[in-house]
Structure formats: structure tokens, C-alpha cells
Amino acid sequence: MVKNRILSAGHGINAWLQQRITAVIMLVAIMAFFAFVVIAKLQINANFTSWQQFFHLTFIKIFTQITILAIVVHAWVGMRDLWMDYVKCAGLRVLLHSLTILWLIASLIYSVKILWA
Amino acid sequence: MKQQQRPVYLDLPKIATKMSITAKISILHRISGVLMFLGLPLVLALFHHSLTNETFFANCYSVSSCLVMKLVFIGLIWAIMHHMCAGIRFLLLDIHIGIERNIAQKSARIVIIISLILTAILGVLIW
Numbered sequence: 001m002v003k004n005r006i007l008s009a010g011h012g013i014n015a016w017l018q019q020r021i022t023a024v025i026m027l028v029a030i031m032a033f034f035a036f037v038v039i040a041k042l043q044i045n046a047n048f049t050s051w052q053q054f055f056h057l058t059f060i061k062i063f064t065q066i067t068i069l070a071i072v073v074h075a076w077v078g079m080r081d082l083w084m085d086y087v088k089c090a091g092l093r094v095l096l097h098s099l100t101i102l103w104l105i106a107s108l109i110y111s112v113k114i115l116w117a
Numbered sequence: 118m119k120q121q122q123r124p125v126y127l128d129l130p131k132i133a134t135k136m137s138i139t140a141k142i143s144i145l146h147r148i149s150g151v152l153m154f155l156g157l158p159l160v161l162a163l164f165h166h167s168l169t170n171e172t173f174f175a176n177c178y179s180v181s182s183c184l185v186m187k188l189v190f191i192g193l194i195w196a197i198m199h200h201m202c203a204g205i206r207f208l209l210l211d212i213h214i215g216i217e218r219n220i221a222q223k224s225a226r227i228v229i230i231i232s233l234i235l236t237a238i239l240g241v242l243i244w
Contacts, residue, residue: 020211023204030201048174055168075157078150100154107157114165 019077022070029067061115068111072104142225146203149196156193191240198239199232 040050054060079100087093136144166173206228209215215224 020208023208027201027205048171051174052168071157075150075154078147079154082147082151103154103157107161110158110161110165114161114168 015077015080018073022074022077025067025070026074029063029070032063055115065111065115068108072108076100076104138222138225138229142203142206142228145199145229146207149200149203152192152196153200156189156196159189160193187244190243191236194239194243195232195236198235199228202228202232202235 036054040054055064080097083093083096083100087096168174206215206224209224210221215221
């Protein structure tokens with residue numbers, strides 16, 4: 001009973017909603033990104049400097065960071081669903097949950113370094 | 118008396134061919150999600166290089182000369198495109214658009230085709 005409570009998703013509706021909200025954020029981001037690439041190609045003949053300057057803008061940094069955060073949350077919900085569906089052994093599931101979290105947090109920290117360092 | 122537990126034979130190739138197109142979309146959504154989860158640090162590293170290394174940026178379209186890496190990137194591009202197209206379809210299903218059986222099957226086929234076309238276009242660009 002206790003074991004189930006530790007490993008369950010708790011209120012599944014929260015995770016379900018997080019999955020959808022982060023999905024929409026990523027959709028907006030990917031469309032904005034492609035729009036930028038197309039416009040940059042057509043108008044200002046994008047180069048390394050313009051690419052760097054683009055990611056130097058604070059609001060672009062914040063938007064990119066939010067998108068990466070959305071990716072991490074989305075991936076967490078998705079991977080956790082996967083472990084819950086296919087891994088029945090509680091000990092192994094705890095291990096896989098932990099490794100998933102470590103992998104995602106490491107990626108998040110790396111993204112902070114890339115954007116803000 | 119307790120009945121002996123017999124092993125269950127799962128004929129996976131047969132199950133796969135009998136799967137409906139909507140079930141295939143669903144399992145491919147999971148597979149592509151796992152691929153991107155594993156590829157996340159790699160993609161971040163590419164992003165990092167594109168911002169710090171000018172020669173890397175200049176050669177961005179041919180990210181790697183190694184065939185295996187090219188296939189890895191094309192795999193990741195397919196994963197993103199499939200996951201995105203199938204995800205849009207799932208979001209529409211959530212708000213009850215296209216839930217009729219024949220429309221759902223048709224949209225599933227469209228998702229597979231569009232994601233393959235997008236993968237082909239982007240794959241040619243990075244080759």
C-alpha cells in the first residue's frame with residue numbers, strides 16, 4: 001500500500017495537464033524558431049555573429065530557458081509513465097526514476113550554463 | 118491443487134502486423150520520446166557548439182562527416198518530427214477533434230507520412 005503510494009503518479013490529472021501545457025509551449029517555440037531561421041535566411045543573411053546576438057537577447061534567453069524547462073518536465077512525465085507501465089519491480093523502478101531525474105537535471109543545468117554563462 | 122504456470126508465447130512480429138495504425142502511432146510516439154530523452158544532452162552540446170565555435174557554426178549543415186553520427190541525427194530528426202506531428206494529433210483528440218474511427222485512422226496515416234516527408238527534407242539538408 002505504502003509502496004504503491006510512493007511510486008504512483010499521485011493525482012494523475014496534474015501530470016496529464018503538465019504534459020499538455022509543456023507540449024503547447026514547445027510547439028510555440030519550435031514554430032517561432034523556424035520562423036526566425038526562415039526570416040534570418042531571407043533578410044539578414046544569418047551568420048555566426050547574428051546567431052550569437054540573437055541568443056544574447058535577454059527575452060530570447062528566458063524564452064529558450066522556459067522551453068528547455070518544458071522539455072525536461074515533459075520528458076519526466078513521459079519517462080515516468082513508461083517506467084510505471086513496463087517496470088513492475090518496485091526497487092528497479094525507484095532506480096530508473098532516480099536515473100531519469102539525474103539525467104534530466106544534468107541536462108537542465110547544462111542548458112543554464114549554455115544560455116547564461 | 119495449484120495449476121502450473123505456463124509461459125506465454127508472445128508472437129511479436131505477428132502482433133506488430135495485426136496492430137491497428139492508431140496503435141502503431143501510439144507506440145512510435147513512445148519510442149521517439151525515448152530517443153529524444155536519450156539524445157537531449159547531445160542536442161544541447163550541438164547548441165553549445167553552435168554558439169561558441171564559429172567553424173562549427175559555418176559547417177552546421179553537415180554536422181558530422183561520420184556516417185553513424187549522420188544516421189543518429191536523422192534518427193533524432195525523425196523522432197522530433199514524428200513526436201511533434203503525433204503530439205498535435207493527440208492534442209486535437211483531447212479536445213474531441215477527429216475522434217471518429219475512420220478519421221482517426223486517416224489522421225494517423227497522415228502523421229506518419231508528413232513526419233517522414235519532413236525527416237527527408239531536413240535529412241537532405243544535414244547530409
